[in-house]
Amino acid sequence: MTFITVLITLLALSVVTYLVSLINNKLGAYFTIVTSLVTLLLLFLLKNSIGQLASISLFTFKLTTVGWYFSMVMVVVYFTSAFLNPFWMKKMIYPAAYNLFYLVSLIGTIGMFFARDFITLFIFWETVVWTSTFIIQMGKSRKSSYVYYVVSAIGSMVTLFAMMLVYQVSGTLEISVAFNALTGQPVLALIVFFTFLLAGLSKIGIFPFHVWLPMAHGSAPHTFSPVLSGGLVKMGAFIAYISVSAFAAYEAFSSSFTIMGIPAPIYIIMVLGAISIVVGTVMAIRQDDAKKLLAYSSVANGGYILIGILLFDQLAFAGGMLHLVSHAIASATAFITIAIVAHRTGTTKMSKLGGMIHKMPITYTVYLIAIISMAGIPPMGGFVSKWLILQGLADHGLLFIAAAAFFGSIGSFMYVFRPLSAVFLGQLAPKHENVKEASIMMQIPMYLLTIATLLIGVFPKIILKVIAGIQAEAGIQEIVMVGNTIVVANGVLDTFRVFVVFGYGFLIALVIFILRRKSRRVTLMDTYTSAEFVHTPELLHYSSNFYAPFERLTKKPYPVLNLYEKVSIKIKEIGHMAESLFSSPKPAVTIFWIIIVFAIFFLGGVL
Amino acid sequence: MTVMNFVYGFIILLAAFIFQTTITGFNRKVTARIQKRYGPRWYQQFLDIFKALRKSSITHGWIFDFGVIMALGGIMATVIFIPVAGFEAFPNMDNVYIISYLLAIGMLGMAMSAAGSGNPWASIGVSRALTNMLAYDIPLMIVIFTLIFAFDTASVSEIAAMQQGMGILGWNAIRMPLGGIVAFIALFGMLGKKPFDSFIAPAEIASGPMVEYGGKHLGFMFILHELMTFIEVSLILNLFFGGGSSILVYAIKYAILYTLVNIISQVMPRYKIDQAVKFFYRVPLVFAIIQGLVVIFLGWGVSVWF
Amino acid sequence: MVLENQDNRNLWEKIGDYFSANSIWMKWYCTGCGAIELPPTMTSRFDMERLGMGPMATPRQADVMLITGYLSTKTLRRVIYSYEQMQDPKYIVAFGSCTINGGVYYDSYATINQLDKYIPVDLYIAGCMPRPEAVMNAFADLISMIKKGQANGWRHYQENYEWYKKNQLDSLEEVIIHDEFHE
């Protein structure tokens, strides 16, 4: 089976989905599940044909392990969140279009990961940007989709510039070859490195491009937020991968100033990653909207992934790649659970929720496992990847970046706990007395993702084997596993043992607990209130200003956002001025200006 | 992984519990003497724990129970991984990151159960405890990071073994004095000793996370607290004060370190939580970074004595 | 009022009572004048920690509730509420003549006269106000009572719940109030 067949099958299926959705949108939504499942299976089969070259009209593709890896992550996220689509069809303005865009963006990502030349890469990249822009627009606010589009467009235009620059120098568009022409031209390499990486940085939400994430994630349709955060953000990581592998940034800058063995340009990008860890963490702690909180956490985790991939060595690179998967899964799970809570209660504001565990125990458990992974606590997937990154950083001695990584990982305990406590635990408001547990259909993706998180946490070997393949492909030292143990220069980790010993400890505690007298069940309101009689559950629920002291410490105005606002006001003013000049009520004025413009244009041509 | 590993693990658990509870009892007496009191019996802490386990209890739903069990389970698993004077129940599992992050699962369980009680004070306590953790953990982790970089291993027992054989001069706290200070201050934060005890402030937020516990849940919390203390003091002892070449030396050093922390904390007032964060980011963080830079760029302290 | 009953505890209960007797955590309900006698009892002059006693923050954690003086009907509701939140076995020590028979407030419209009509009191300390010596003495008595299995007020409360409830409702109409300030 060739890649082109797969691509064409998928395109055909998405058109079918669109046509079905026009007749019955709910059925169409089920078609998105089926199509993404088919994609998953086909991609899985493609594993055997890695190395295959394919082309259709002007697009050329090459099947690589890394492309396969990225697209598998993407499809898993698309597939699992597709299960929510049928429930949201009623809320969409254009349900058929939503289904179509959902699948086309999936195809776009796959095409992009397997692209062999710049044009293919760029066109598929833009397909994803456009389709997702239209989807985000169907959510809460239109403004966020503008912001998303503008940030993406800036990124992709600058990257296009880099591609053209490379083309000019090398005369070829093939990714793996074109960059070779840059050797021996450090200044040009520098320009290309930063400009090429820009699309990736803007996509992964690295500081200072992180503003779009919370806006877009927060207001996108609830079904698409898991895809945005779990999937599309990771496209940026792919660009980062190209910049260290095909572009070979380490060789290109080998003569430049180095910091702890890292060339300065790469180090600068890594510092940006570190800053986004800190900024993402601090902002996530301050959010009241659960989706925005998770979006900022994606900013922070994007920083980890970027740092890991850019280090491009045995340890941290494996960590970054593994973090890509574990975060994609954890964050998709978290977004799905929040989407379900929003579906049942109608809000994602944490201060308006509470006590959901008594109504949705399964959703709670799934969320719990997701956040344990997200916070990097064993025995879940997130721990292994963070462990690898931290060990890698210690290996290099990158102190400041490690400090940011520590801040992010302790800070993540804070922000993941907030929805846990404010949404699921605490007092149940009377108005949520009749909330129901997620339906079976919604539970399926939760189970699938939870099993995946656990599997990665206990047997990271499954993923690390593929990563070792990528490392072999990229020509760096492969990560070593002996049995279940990850063996690296400065430490060993046997996650299976950690899991077993945790189970052992849990068992001992359970036995002691059961041996003691059974507890009496009391209501939630029968709680210590300094002997005051309180009858309003909402008053006893601590959810707003959860980290008040910390928020007080970080209340300083947020400089980047202010800057952006100022710039956008200026641009708007210029736009208004232009508008007032051209579209005045008197046609004579307009014509006058048009003549002037044309005159300048022609004169410019002559001169 | 054989049955013996699990038996050893159980022995470590039991020994750690008995040892630390005795030390706590002893320290209650020390505290009393500082306050010019006579103080309780040395085994008072045991009586308290068994009494709590004996009483009847209430529950606020399954998460209230489950959280407590998960907390104790996580903490017990962490204790099993702690190397004591070179003895490990599960060899090669004493990675510093495993210990410090596995500890977090216990804390998460406790926080979950506390918030599950539906009491606002519990949630306030948890939010303070987490903020406190963000304060003390960053400087400490930076110093630990420096150690890993310097010795090229993240194994607690190996780092402890490297410090032995030179007497007091071998200790990391002496070789890297700023790092030692940071670790010592961070120990106060980890143990929730004054001045960093605002998250359990009894008079202010009714003992924070513990507010709704009674009976066996409270007994669990006490056991958990003893084991957690054991983990934290052991970690600092192994990493910065040379561990112990034999169990006896280890126990004596442990007792001295813990008592010292207790004595100092008894004459301290209490920081507000944001003051604690400010303090940790102003003094220990700067110390930790200076220490890190000194070790990474100058190499002082790594092999300066030999 | 000491509730006498013969010793028919089994071994486990005896061991349990030994622990209970030697580790008493208290919740003191600072009504009336008596609370001021407790700081000296706790600190270096008398040091109640010698007996294994110490203050605790909430009724859930506490074993003994100290009622340190007169109780207005308004506070009685809170005392009952707190008492019912405590975990068995639990004890009550009442301070001063006000809790025994009303003391100087015997004819006040706002206070209750006899505490053990509403909640079971294990031990009274006479005096107006009892000095720390008396308080310490009472605690020693409480300990020996628990050891002998005689401090059974909490059991008495369970067995005669209707009687206590009736007395409470007679004086208070309802224990847990529902009004515009508490909704």
Ligand code: SF4
């Ligand atoms: S007995 Fe005396 S000291 Fe005690 S409350 Fe009554 S009046 Fe006050």
